[in-house]
Each structure stands twice: as C-alpha cells, then as structure tokens.
Amino acid sequence: MAALAAGKRLKSAVCATEIMIIAAPDGDVELECGGAPMTDGEGNTGGSVDANYGEGTALGKRYVNEDGGLELLCVKPGDGSLSSGGEALKVKDAKKLPKTD
Amino acid sequence: MNIMMLLEMAASGCPERVAFVDPEIDASISYQELFDAAGNMAAILRATDAVRFAMLDVSNIGIPIGLFASGWAGIPYVPLNYRLTDPEIENLLDRITPAYLVTEPERVAGFHDRKGVQVSSRTDFVALARETAESPDAWSMDPEDTAVLLFTSGTTGAPKAAVLRQKHLVSYILGSVEFMGADEEEAALVCVPPYHIAGIAAVLSSVYSGRRVVQLANFSAEKWVQLARDEKITTAFVVPTMLSRIVEELAGATNADMPHLQSLSYGGGKMPLSVIQRAMELFPGTDFTNAYGLTETSSTITVLGPDEHRLASASDEEDVQRRLVSVGVPLPGIELEIRDEEGAVQPAGSRGEIYVRGEQVSGEYEGRGSVVDSDGWFPTRDAGFVDGEGFLFIDGRADDVIVRGGENVSPGEIEDVLLEYPAVSDAAVVGMPSEEWGEAVVAAVVISDEATTEQLQEWVKEHMRSSRVPERIEFWDELPYNETGKLLRRVVKERLA
Numbered sequence: 001m002a003a004l005a006a007g008k009r010l011k012s013a014v015c016a017t018e019i020m021i022i023a024a025p026d027g028d029v030e031l032e033c034g035g036a037p038m039t040d041g042e043g044n045t046g047g048s049v050d051a052n053y054g055e056g057t058a059l060g061k062r063y064v065n066e067d068g069g070l071e072l073l074c075v076k077p078g079d080g081s082l083s084s085g086g087e088a089l090k091v092k093d094a095k096k097l098p099k100t101d
Numbered sequence: 102m103n104i105m106m107l108l109e110m111a112a113s114g115c116p117e118r119v120a121f122v123d124p125e126i127d128a129s130i131s132y133q134e135l136f137d138a139a140g141n142m143a144a145i146l147r148a149t150d151a152v153r154f155a156m157l158d159v160s161n162i163g164i165p166i167g168l169f170a171s172g173w174a175g176i177p178y179v180p181l182n183y184r185l186t187d188p189e190i191e192n193l194l195d196r197i198t199p200a201y202l203v204t205e206p207e208r209v210a211g212f213h214d215r216k217g218v219q220v221s222s223r224t225d226f227v228a229l230a231r232e233t234a235e236s237p238d239a240w241s242m243d244p245e246d247t248a249v250l251l252f253t254s255g256t257t258g259a260p261k262a263a264v265l266r267q268k269h270l271v272s273y274i275l276g277s278v279e280f281m282g283a284d285e286e287e288a289a290l291v292c293v294p295p296y297h298i299a300g301i302a303a304v305l306s307s308v309y310s311g312r313r314v315v316q317l318a319n320f321s322a323e324k325w326v327q328l329a330r331d332e333k334i335t336t337a338f339v340v341p342t343m344l345s346r347i348v349e350e351l352a353g354a355t356n357a358d359m360p361h362l363q364s365l366s367y368g369g370g371k372m373p374l375s376v377i378q379r380a381m382e383l384f385p386g387t388d389f390t391n392a393y394g395l396t397e398t399s400s401t402i403t404v405l406g407p408d409e410h411r412l413a414s415a416s417d418e419e420d421v422q423r424r425l426v427s428v429g430v431p432l433p434g435i436e437l438e439i440r441d442e443e444g445a446v447q448p449a450g451s452r453g454e455i456y457v458r459g460e461q462v463s464g465e466y467e468g469r470g471s472v473v474d475s476d477g478w479f480p481t482r483d484a485g486f487v488d489g490e491g492f493l494f495i496d497g498r499a500d501d502v503i504v505r506g507g508e509n510v511s512p513g514e515i516e517d518v519l520l521e522y523p524a525v526s527d528a529a530v531v532g533m534p535s536e537e538w539g540e541a542v543v544a545a546v547v548i549s550d551e552a553t554t555e556q557l558q559e560w561v562k563e564h565m566r567s568s569r570v571p572e573r574i575e576f577w578d579e580l581p582y583n584e585t586g587k588l589l590r591r592v593v594k595e596r597l598a
Contacts, residue, residue: 007102007244007268020106020242022275059114060280073275075110094279095433098406099310099364100392101302101338 004029009075011043012036014050017057017078018043022071029070033057034080053088055081063089102244102271105139105172107309112136114281119313123162124328130162132311134231138166142226143173144235149219151201153250156295157181157190158205159318163223164295165304166230167203168249172267173240177247179262180296184566187211193252194218196262196467244268249301250467253396253509262467263396273302273399273461274309276434283312287363290329290337292317297507299369302400303338312336322350326357333361338392340369340507341539345376348383357383366390368401369507370539371495374426381414393428393495395481399461403437403493405429420488427492435459438478439487449489454499455481501590503532503540505568510542512590515571518564522557524550529580529593530571543597544571547579573597 004024011018012033019038031038035050057063059077064070065084071092072082082089111120116133123129130138146154154171156164156178164180171178179197181190183205194200198217203226212220221229248267252260289312293299307314315332317324320343329337339347344367351357365380365387372391381389388407394400405427413424431437436458439447447453456478464479465471473479482502485495503510512530519528527547532540546557554574561570581592 005244007242007271009106009242020102060110062275075106076113094282096279097277097432098366098388098390098404099306099336100277100366100368100390100401100404101299101306 003027004031008040010038010040012078012080013039013043013045014047015044015078015080016076017074017080017082018076019057019063019072019082020075022062022073023069024071025069030085031070031072032083032086033078035083036080049080053081053083054079057082058091062092062094064092065089102267103172103240103242103246104248104267104270104274104305105169105240106242107271107274107305108132108136108139108169110280111308111311115311118285118311120308121162121165122313122315122332123160123318124315124332125161125318128162130166130231132308135165135169135308138227138230139169139173140237141233141235142166142170142230143240144237145229145233146170146174146176146201147237149201150199151176151219153177153179153197153200155179155181155194155197155200155202156204157183157208158203158223158295159183160291160295160300160316161223161227161318162316163203163227163230164300164316165308165314166227168301168304170230172248173237175241175246177250179250179252180301182252182294182296186566193260197250244271251296251298251301251396261469263463264465264467265396265399265463266465269399269461269463270301270305272434272459273401274305276461277401277432278306278309280309281311283310286333287311287335288313288315288332290315290317290325290332290334292320292325292343293338293340293369293507297369298394298396298400299338299340302394322346326350329359329362334359335361336364336366337362338366338368341367341372341376342370342506342537344380345373345537348376348379351383354383356385359384360386362387364388364390364407366392368392368394368428370504371534372426372539373536375536377410377425378414381410391428393493395483397462397464397479398435398457398459398481399463401432402435402457402459402461403428403431405492409492424488424492427488427494429493430491431457431493432459434461437487437493439485447486449487452484452486452496455483455485455493455495457481501531503530503542505532505535505540505542506538508568510569515542515544515561515565515569518561518569519544519546519557521564522552522560524548524552525557527580529588529590531590531594531597533573533594533597541573542569542571544574545577545580545593545597546574547577552576
C-alpha cells in the first residue's frame with residue numbers, strides 16, 4: 001500500500017465499504033477492509049470477507065488506529081471491518097458540539 | 102474531498118427525508134431528489150463553457166442544487182449579493198466569466214445579451230435540474246479544488262474574492278457536525294442571505310446532520326416568528342440585528358411560545374448584552390450559542406455554548422457574567438492567538454489582533470494569493486483579547502471596517518463619496534455602538550460652504566446602498582490627524598461618543 005493523502009477515497013475489495021482518508025501518517029500505510037487490502041480501483045471484486053474482520057462499517061462513523069495518526073471516514077457502509085496492518089481500527093467518539101449554523 | 106460527498110452520504114443515510122422547504126411557493130426537495138438534481142445539473146454545466154457557477158438570488162431550492170452541482174461539475178460556486186447596485190454586479194460578473202448564472206425571474210432579461218454569461222431563471226433552473234435524467238461522471242476528490250468564491254467587502258476599493266477550497270469546507274463540516282445527528286422531526290430555519298458564509302455553512306451543516314431546512318427568503322421578525330411556530334422549527338441561526346428585531350416583535354410577551362425551538366445560535370456581529378438577556382428570558386427552554394467566524398475561515402471558529410450562556414447569566418461574579426458578550430472558545434480543530442502589532446503573542450487580558458490556524462482556514466483571495474503565514478496562521482484583522490479561562494472577546498476591527506447588521510461596511514468608500522460633495526472638505530466615517538445594528542455608520546465632516554445633514558445623507562444615498570448612509574453627521578472645524586497625516590479614528594470615535 002502506498003502513501004495515503006487526506007481526501008483520498010478508497011474501496012473495499014470484498015464488500016461495499018468505501019472510506020475517505022481524513023488523516024494518515026507519512027510514508028506507506030497498510031489499510032484493509034474485511035481482511036483484504038483496500039483499493040482505489042474497481043472496488044468489490046468478488047472475494048469474501050475474512051470472518052475475523054466481519055463486524056461491518058457504519059456510514060458517517062470515523063475510524064482511528066491506536067495512536068490516532070490514521071483516521072478514516074466511512075462514506076459507504078459494508079460487511080467488512082477496517083484494519084491497518086492487521087490492527088483493527090476503532091470507532092472514534094464524536095465530540096458533542098453545540099449547533100452553530 | 103468534495104462537498105458532494107457530504108450530500109451523497111446524507112442521500113444514502115436518509116434518502117426520503119425532506120432536505121429543503123421553500124414555504125413561499127410550497128415546494129420541497131428530499132435528500133435523494135437533491136442528490137439527483139445536483140447530478141443532472143452537473144452534467145448540464147459540464148456541457149457548457151462556464152468556468153464558474155454564479156447565483157444571484159434570495160434563498161430558494163435552487164441554492165443547494167447550485168452549490169452541490171458546482172461541486173460535482175468541478176467549478177467554483179459564486180453567490181452574488183442581490184442588494185448590490187447593477188454596476189457593482191456587472192463589475193463582479195466581469196471577474197467570473199464565462200459563467201452560468203441563475204437569478205430571479207424578474208432579472209433574467211437584463212442578462213440575455215451579456216457576453217460570457219449563460220443565464221437561467223430560478224424557476225427554469227430548478228425545473229431543469231429536477232426533470233432531466235443525466236448520469237454524470239464522478240466528481241473530483243482533489244481537496245485543492247475551489248468549492249466557493251465569496252466576494253467580501255474589504256477596506257479598499259474593489260471587493261476581494263475569498264477562495265474556499267473543498268478541503269476547507271469539508272474539514273469544517275467534519276470537525277463541527279455529527280453525521281445524521283438530527284432526529285427525523287428536526288427543522289432548521291435559515292434566514293441569513295445565501296451570499297453570506299453563514300448561508301453556505303447552514304446548507305452544508307444541515308445536509309450533513311440530516312435536518313430539514315426551511316428557507317426564509319426575506320427576513321422580517323414577524324415572518325420569522327410565524328414560520329418558527331408553524332413549521333415547528335427546532336434550530337435557527339440569526340445575526341444580532343435579527344435577534345433584536347425578534348425580541349421587539351415579541352414585546353409584551355412573557356414567553357416566546359416556541360416550545361420546539363431547541364437551539365438558537367447567533368453571530369456575524371456584536372450582540373448587545375440587553376438583547377441576549379431579553380432573548381434568554383423570552384426563550385427559557387432554548388439553548389443559545391454564539392458563533393464567531395469569518396468568510397476566510399469557512400464560518401465558525403469559536404463558540405460560546407448553551408451551558409456557558411446559562412452559567413454567565415446566573416452568576417454574581419463580574420468575570421463570569423461578562424462572558425455573555427464573549428464569543429467563547431475555539432472549535433477543537435482551531436488554534437487561536439492574540440498578537441500585538443509587532444507579532445508578539447499576548448498574554449490573557451491583553452488586546453491585539455486575532456490570529457487563527459486550522460484545516461478549515463483558507464485566508465486566500467483570488468488574484469492576491471494567501472495571507473496565511475508560513476506556519477499556517479491567518480490574521481483575521483479583528484481585534485480582541487482572551488480572558489484567564491480562554492474565552493475570546495472581540496473588540497472592534499484591527500482595520501476599522503464597520504460591521505453593520507452583519508454586513509462589512511468600508512469607512513473609506515463612504516468618506517470618498519462624502520468628499521465628492523462640493524461643500525465637504527474633509528470627512529471621517531466610523532462605526533459607533535448601536536443596539537439595533539451592532540455598529541452604526543456615523544460621520545464627522547469639515548465643510549467649506551453650506552451643507553446640512555439631510556443634504557449629505559441624500560448625497561450618499563444617491564451614490565451608495567442605503568446601509569452606507571450615515572445615521573448621524575457632525576460638523577467639525579477640523580479632523581484629528583497624527584504627525585504622519587494618518588486620521589486618528591480612535592479620537593474621532595471618542596469625540597462622537
């Protein structure tokens with residue numbers, strides 16, 4: 001997997017999930033969904049979701065790695081769950097802010 | 102990144118929900134319909150030679166269609182101020198052609214022969230977007246694409262066009278709005294004009310949170326109160342002048358009788374203490390939020406939340422009480438510093454210019470480049486100070502722009518017009534505190550021949566918009582200058598007070 005720029009959109013190779021990169025560390029970053037590397041190409045190519053990464057993604061949720069350096073936004077949900085180099089990403093709690101506009 | 106992604110998510114999360122309502126013509130559009138209309142219009146825009154999409158109109162359903170279609174087509178969306186004079190509008194159009202222009206039906210004929218402009222009436226535009234069935238190619242996800250060009254009135258001559266890129270607007274929304282955070286029954290009343298950054302932010306925030314937006318095209322306190330009740334509005338944003346009028350409209354009432362109104366936020370100018378206090382009495386169950394931001398920062402950068410409003414209003418301590426007129430603390434994605442004229446960061450309590458940094462901050466103007474420094478800090482030109490607890494207080498503009506009813510008024514332009522009057526030999530225009538407008542336009546002039554206040558007001562009115570007419574004019578023997586010939590506006594203000 002190559003370097004990830006903020007704003008880049010990637011698809012799962014094994015389910016309907018699509019994500020946008022919000023923040024990523026410099027250098028090469030591994031990113032998988034449903035246990036398979038994510039792509040910026042065709043998307044679901046017919047493979048199956050690895051049962052260890054099958055909890056699913058939720059629309060509009062943000063996902064982060066342990067140190068918070070990698071952050072993604074789920075823009076289309078699917079059956080696979082997100083991981084980076086095998087490490088499962090967690091849902092980031094949304095901060096409650098007052099409505100401003 | 103692209104604002105279209107925000108709409109795509111909303112259309113996928115709640116396709117059937119009503120997105121925008123125009124009560125004037127009893128029309129509405131759902132999230133899926135808005136997504137489809139944006140796609141249709143994007144395909145149509147791509148087939149033209151337009152490099153900009155211009156919107157010269159009041160709030161209506163065409164506004165969100167135009168904003169998102171521009172994002173999809175990959176051309177900047179340029180909302181124009183419909184209160185400008187015809188020559189002013191012509192000047193702005195010169196700077197954005199070739200353009201696809203949407204305007205109110207009454208204005209269309211005036212642009213039919215305009216070179217570089219393909220014009221469509223609001224009615225035709227909305228019908229075209231909703232009735233065709235195109236399948237456009239995907240939108241660009243390049244974060245550097247320009248999403249919006251917004252003309253601001255600066256201190257000198259021609260308006261500047263603030264450049265807001267996709268990354269700025271998307272970062273602002275992702276950092277401040279929870280996706281689908283709104284319940285099914287939530288509704289926002291949007292009464293700020295669509296050419297104001299608050300109008301753009303209102304569209305994007307509402308879409309991402311899945312709220313129904315009720316559009317109020319021409320604000321009046323009476324209509325606002327009626328719509329808020331009839332449409333069971335749950336959230337609204339007003340500028341201080343509007344809140345002042347709403348409070349007047351409700352004069353005599355002990356309670357606003359709007360049980361659905363959960364939150365009322367305000368910004369765009371200085372809120373008089375008496376107005377916010379009275380509003381909190383009239384709306385006891387409503388959460389008040391003061392939002393401070395600029396065009397160049399993609400809207401809100403600091404927030405005084407509902408809890409702080411209640412704490413300040415209930416407190417006996419002067420330091421806590423006065424927070425009711427502060428603009429609160431920075432959003433999580435924003436850093437803020439107060440600096441003096443030499444650029445040194447100021448401690449709490451010390452007045453200086455407000456600098457901000459964050460992903461939503463643009464600070465770039467078309468043709469002039471960016472005013473953001475190498476470390477990412479943007480000088481707001483607003484002056485203020487931060488108290489010991491981190492609450493920001495705004496204290497005028499670093500460069501003397503008058504903020505009247507949320508509208509920036511350049512004193513220099515009015516002075517120039519006054520100086521063209523034969524009997525006027527010198528003129529100074531300043532903003533003075535006003536309950537109604539936040540700041541009122543007041544002038545001090547030196548005359549060499551006979552002239553009355555009425556004559557000078559009429560003169561300004563003939564040459565400028567009515568908001569520029571000084572509401573008070575004093576006649577002095579001379580104006581105060583420093584040794585280098587710079588007008589001492591501070592002294593003018595002190596003498597006018």
